[in-house]
Amino acid sequence: MDFFYQTFIAKFNYWIYVILMMIGLFAMIAKNNLIKKLVGMCIFQTAIILFYVSIGVKQDARIPILTKDEVPHGGHYTTEHHDGHKDHKADQERPYIDAKTITNPIPHVLMLTAIVVGVSTLGVALAIAQKVHLHYGSLEEDEILAKIPLGNDG
Amino acid sequence: MVEQFPIIIIIAPLFGAILIALLGFRFQSLCLPAVVGSLAISLAAAVGAFLKVLEQGTVLYNLSGWERVTTPRGLFSVSIEYRIDAISGLVLMVIAAVGLLNAIYSKVSVTTETPNKVPHYYILYLLLVAGLAGMTITNDAFNLYVLLEISSLTSYALIAIGSRRAVLASFNYVIMGTIGASFYLLGVGYLYIKTGTLNMTDIHSSLATIPKDSASIQVALILILIGLWIKMAFFPLHGWLPNAYAYSPTATGTLMGPLVTKVMIYIMIRMMLSVFGTEYVFDHLQWTNIVVGLSVVAIVAGSLFALSRSDLRKMLTYLIVAEVGYMVGGAWLANSMGMTGAIYHILSDAMMTFTLFMVIGIVITRTGETQLTAFQGLFRKMPITMVGFTIAALSMIGLPPTCGFFSKYYLVRGGIEAGQWAYVSALLFSSLINAVIFFRLIEMAYFHGGKAYGEEITDKDHEHHRSRGKDLDAEPDGTLEKVPCSMLAPMLIAAASLLAIGILNRPIAGWINAALETLNLAQGG
Numbered sequence: 001m002d003f004f005y006q007t008f009i010a011k012f013n014y015w016i017y018v019i020l021m022m023i024g025l026f027a028m029i030a031k032n033n034l035i036k037k038l039v040g041m042c043i044f045q046t047a048i049i050l051f052y053v054s055i056g057v058k059q060d061a062r063i064p065i066l067t068k069d070e071v072p073h074g075g076h077y078t079t080e081h082h083d084g085h086k087d088h089k090a091d092q093e094r095p096y097i098d099a100k101t102i103t104n105p106i107p108h109v110l111m112l113t114a115i116v117v118g119v120s121t122l123g124v125a126l127a128i129a130q131k132v133h134l135h136y137g138s139l140e141e142d143e144i145l146a147k148i149p150l151g152n153d154g
Numbered sequence: 155m156v157e158q159f160p161i162i163i164i165i166a167p168l169f170g171a172i173l174i175a176l177l178g179f180r181f182q183s184l185c186l187p188a189v190v191g192s193l194a195i196s197l198a199a200a201v202g203a204f205l206k207v208l209e210q211g212t213v214l215y216n217l218s219g220w221e222r223v224t225t226p227r228g229l230f231s232v233s234i235e236y237r238i239d240a241i242s243g244l245v246l247m248v249i250a251a252v253g254l255l256n257a258i259y260s261k262v263s264v265t266t267e268t269p270n271k272v273p274h275y276y277i278l279y280l281l282l283v284a285g286l287a288g289m290t291i292t293n294d295a296f297n298l299y300v301l302l303e304i305s306s307l308t309s310y311a312l313i314a315i316g317s318r319r320a321v322l323a324s325f326n327y328v329i330m331g332t333i334g335a336s337f338y339l340l341g342v343g344y345l346y347i348k349t350g351t352l353n354m355t356d357i358h359s360s361l362a363t364i365p366k367d368s369a370s371i372q373v374a375l376i377l378i379l380i381g382l383w384i385k386m387a388f389f390p391l392h393g394w395l396p397n398a399y400a401y402s403p404t405a406t407g408t409l410m411g412p413l414v415t416k417v418m419i420y421i422m423i424r425m426m427l428s429v430f431g432t433e434y435v436f437d438h439l440q441w442t443n444i445v446v447g448l449s450v451v452a453i454v455a456g457s458l459f460a461l462s463r464s465d466l467r468k469m470l471t472y473l474i475v476a477e478v479g480y481m482v483g484g485a486w487l488a489n490s491m492g493m494t495g496a497i498y499h500i501l502s503d504a505m506m507t508f509t510l511f512m513v514i515g516i517v518i519t520r521t522g523e524t525q526l527t528a529f530q531g532l533f534r535k536m537p538i539t540m541v542g543f544t545i546a547a548l549s550m551i552g553l554p555p556t557c558g559f560f561s562k563y564y565l566v567r568g569g570i571e572a573g574q575w576a577y578v579s580a581l582l583f584s585s586l587i588n589a590v591i592f593f594r595l596i597e598m599a600y601f602h603g604g605k606a607y608g609e610e611i612t613d614k615d616h617e618h619h620r621s622r623g624k625d626l627d628a629e630p631d632g633t634l635e636k637v638p639c640s641m642l643a644p645m646l647i648a649a650a651s652l653l654a655i656g657i658l659n660r661p662i663a664g665w666i667n668a669a670l671e672t673l674n675l676a677q678g679g
Contacts, residue, residue, distance in 0.1 A: 148322075
């Protein structure tokens with residue numbers, strides 16, 4: 001039971017992303033219809049986005065925004081100082097904020113970019129699929145391959 | 155100004171693309187000058203940055219001026235950072251130079267093959283060059299992913315803009331390319347979990363504090379390697395490449411064939427050296443034999459496939475697959491000689507395949523044939539093109555003083571030092587196959603072709619040919635004045651650069667070696 005808990009329950013987010021990713025990969029490779037391949041591609045990319053989002057989350061943590069009285073010196077943290085003495089004083093004045101109580105925003109921000117990338121990939125891929133349909137009159141891979149003369153491939 | 159050179163390399167093509175997007179649709183004659191101008195600025199900045207690197211060592215550039223901050227764990231980068239050392243400086247110069255020369259070369263082919271899409275084509279072209287240069291220069295693992303996708307998305311479109319068959323090849327490339335890029339992203343995610351940073355230098359210094367047998371790090375390396383191997387068409391994962399490059403428009407093939415796979419190899423080397431570190435990749439994991447074994451298979455299979463193709467561009471694409479095997483194997487030999495050879499081969503192979511793609515583009519445009527027989531009697535008809543072809547062919551075979559000889563020399567010496575005899579013999583075997591392939595073509599070009607020019611074209615059924623080069627006259631003439639200068643001049647410059655890189659092999663290898671020494675790979679140099 002303990003093994004079960006350690007391997008599956010405690011790491012369920014990783015299991016979900018792996019399962020989703022495999023579903024997507026399977027669809028991308030095994031499906032015959034080009035649009036179904038693209039649906040698989042979407043699932044594949046979403047699985048990675050879920051993975052990133054889940055690694056930023058911490059238990060009982062709050063959103064990464066500081067309230068007014070948590071922020072010292074009227075609004076900024078100075079991290080680089082030319083005067084070491086002053087720095088020490090500033091550090092003492094600064095209230096203690098435990099990083100464990102704040103969710104890590106960076107993976108989420110990264111995924112905003114990745115979502116945009118995913119959307120544009122899907123857009124380009126759909127446009128290409130449309131052009132395939134225009135040229136070959138079909139979106140089924142086997143029907144398209146049948147229309148390509150032998151010896152002209154590979 | 156000088157300290158802004160790293161960003162100018164990227165910004166110039168990006169702004170060029172925006173300029174064309176704004177004005178190119180109305181004034182189509184503006185497109186090519188904008189491309190050439192912005193890439194010339196980019197090349198000048200790359201040369202300037204490289205000279206600065208030679209003068210003062212590695213150049214770091216923080217985007218938007220965010221300096222590194224001091225934390226309890228040491229200096230920590232908070233912004234995207236650009237980093238140029240001697241190796242990436244050389245690769246950047248090659249990217250900008252190939253982009254610039256190919257832009258001039260593309261003048262004729264773009265207007266004939268995609269007449270109503272000239273501005274679209276050049277916007278994508280500049281974005282592709284910006285993406286490739288950005289991948290080489292950036293020191294941020296996630297920024298690299300974004301630039302990787304920029305260059306992939308533009309290359310999908312640049313391929314699909316071509317013939318009917320290219321569209322399907324492009325679709326396969328979308329699927330494979332997305333799998334590759336996603337695997338890379340996943341690998342970066344694992345590195346982020348373990349180190350909490352995305353800056354490559356910081357990842358490297360954090361990894362030093364983590365126990366070496368961590369499974370996450372190993373998984374990260376495997377995922378990143380598989381992702382990059384798909385993108386660089388390392389042999390069993392090469393399926394997308396031949397069709398995509400062979401059916402794409404001429405200027406797309408000449409840009410992507412030389413650059414995309416080489417940049418991916420540079421990134422793999424970058425990951426091995428400056429992210430995971432040589433002591434982890436080579437000494438701890440001991441995967442050298444496996445990867446070099448895979449590269450042996452890639453070299454042999456790529457060469458044999460190339461030998462069996464009768465389509466000119468298909469043959470070239472399989473040669474690229476074989477050359478990828480050279481470089482992956484060289485990089486994984488785990489000694490500085492092999493690594494120097496792999497990096498030197500990135501430069502020389504980029505220029506060799508570039509020259510060959512341009513020659514074959516000219517031949518296909520002029521003769522209208524895509525098969526090997528197109529070369530019959532070409533020495534008489536296109537003497538200048540054939541000079542370029544001969545230099546590139548000798549370089550592919552590996553004869554001095556061309557650069558192909560020196561890169562193979564370093565790779566073979568690295569293989570002997572590492573005791574990888576299978577790799578050494580695969581290199582020599584592949585050189586022999588290249589000799590067969592190219593001497594066959596040279597022989598055909600010299601001695602065959604008593605037939606008149608027009609006859610051969612009418613013999614062949616046109617279905618297998620691309621619909622270009624129909625404006626031929628039947629008379630066998632010097633054709634020299636018929637090959638436009640804008641195609642010949644870049645080809646000859648590229649061919650001359652093969653000799654130049656070969657003659658300058660000592661300083662170039664010296665720069666690469668000096669850069670490798672700073673990255674802890676200097677045993678037995």
